[in-house]
Amino acid sequence: MPKDLYAVLGVSKTASAEDVKSAYRTLVKQLHPDLHPGDQKRGERFREVASAYEILGDEEKRRKYDNGEIDAEGQQAPAGGQYYRDFANRGGARQYQSHAGFEDLGDVSDLFSDLFGQGGRVKNGRGRNVSYKLEVDFLTAANGGQTRINLPDGKPLNVAIPEGVTDGQVLRLKGLGEPGQGTAPAGDALIEVHVKPHPQFVRQGDDVLHELAVSIDEAVLGAKIEVPTIRGRVAVVIPKGASSGQVLRLKGKGLKKRAGGHGDQLMKLKVVLPKVIDSELETFMKGWQERNAFNPRSDVS
Amino acid sequence: MMIILREEELVARIPDLLPGRLHRWIRLGWVRPERVEGLPVYREADVARVRLLRDLENGAEFDEDTVVLILSLLDQVHGLRHELRSLAAAVDGQPAEIRERIRLAYHRIADAD
Numbered sequence: 001m002p003k004d005l006y007a008v009l010g011v012s013k014t015a016s017a018e019d020v021k022s023a024y025r026t027l028v029k030q031l032h033p034d035l036h037p038g039d040q041k042r043g044e045r046f047r048e049v050a051s052a053y054e055i056l057g058d059e060e061k062r063r064k065y066d067n068g069e070i071d072a073e074g075q076q077a078p079a080g081g082q083y084y085r086d087f088a089n090r091g092g093a094r095q096y097q098s099h100a101g102f103e104d105l106g107d108v109s110d111l112f113s114d115l116f117g118q119g120g121r122v123k124n125g126r127g128r129n130v131s132y133k134l135e136v137d138f139l140t141a142a143n144g145g146q147t148r149i150n151l152p153d154g155k156p157l158n159v160a161i162p163e164g165v166t167d168g169q170v171l172r173l174k175g176l177g178e179p180g181q182g183t184a185p186a187g188d189a190l191i192e193v194h195v196k197p198h199p200q201f202v203r204q205g206d207d208v209l210h211e212l213a214v215s216i217d218e219a220v221l222g223a224k225i226e227v228p229t230i231r232g233r234v235a236v237v238i239p240k241g242a243s244s245g246q247v248l249r250l251k252g253k254g255l256k257k258r259a260g261g262h263g264d265q266l267m268k269l270k271v272v273l274p275k276v277i278d279s280e281l282e283t284f285m286k287g288w289q290e291r292n293a294f295n296p297r298s299d300v301s
Numbered sequence: 302m303m304i305i306l307r308e309e310e311l312v313a314r315i316p317d318l319l320p321g322r323l324h325r326w327i328r329l330g331w332v333r334p335e336r337v338e339g340l341p342v343y344r345e346a347d348v349a350r351v352r353l354l355r356d357l358e359n360g361a362e363f364d365e366d367t368v369v370l371i372l373s374l375l376d377q378v379h380g381l382r383h384e385l386r387s388l389a390a391a392v393d394g395q396p397a398e399i400r401e402r403i404r405l406a407y408h409r410i411a412d413a414d
Binding site: 024025028029032034035037038053082083084085086087088089091092093094095096097098 | 378
């Protein structure tokens, strides 16, 4: 049985031409397959809508349809049945594809920058990329800064080190590679960063690990002390009764995160006894030992 | 089979498309037909795009500013979809071990967001 075209558009048989048009307008916005490039299900429903409107949107054809002179199967729209997305998805509309706005992906991955960036697209005559290695110290890498390298032609080049740069990361300086042929663009300078280790800080993801030595009295009584961070010294409270191995977290004192904000500094406590145990400490400890039976290995059977 | 239409053939094929409207779309850069011996020719993808523009303007009755916005986003989506398909095909062409490593790395990054 042929479909009721009025039902397809969701209007009554007595709907005015303006109502039919308005219903169609709404359905185009909702269902047009080209407004949903990856959703194949929308295609079929819209095909019906477009076919129904072919007839009901035309006064003459609508009258004939109402009189049973033409039926719902009489029209197919669009002819050939292919939407723009079908060509675009098959690569048949390359001249319309936009590759604008991919530059930011180059920050995420050097590969992307090569594939999608200007460099990947322009192949004829573009200058070659030139690679350099650059050593930066831990704190410059952590906080960002400026450094200077010498190009092969002897010219100095200022390089901005982005905050939180990682060991092995490649910085791309557009147009500072070898010149292109004729009007073709120059290649890029690719600078591979090597971060020198730091005597106190170790990077772990966006966090900074740091071993913090505390004295026996600071560990027992608690204390407020100053500790180094990658951005200067800050005050930290050592809790009363701190043990070696305990980790204190300094929120936001770590490295810059890609998603924004900073990681933390994680300080692993290490209780350090005085180099020389004086008789006062020894006497006190003997007395303490006799009155208190504390076995830190009690949970080890 | 590859279909290539001249302008009058295109206009004849698409109901309610008038040459003036087509010329305006070309002037706006919405349709960019190739030129053969100085005359515009329309391939299947151009024809489908003209049909889409007709649906957006006549069907949905979007105004010019809205069509510009839709086309710009649509062309970016298709650009991205093309890159994604190319990248997926490149990954697919790798040995199983490398595909597995990419899959793991992908999940580690995608699931962390």
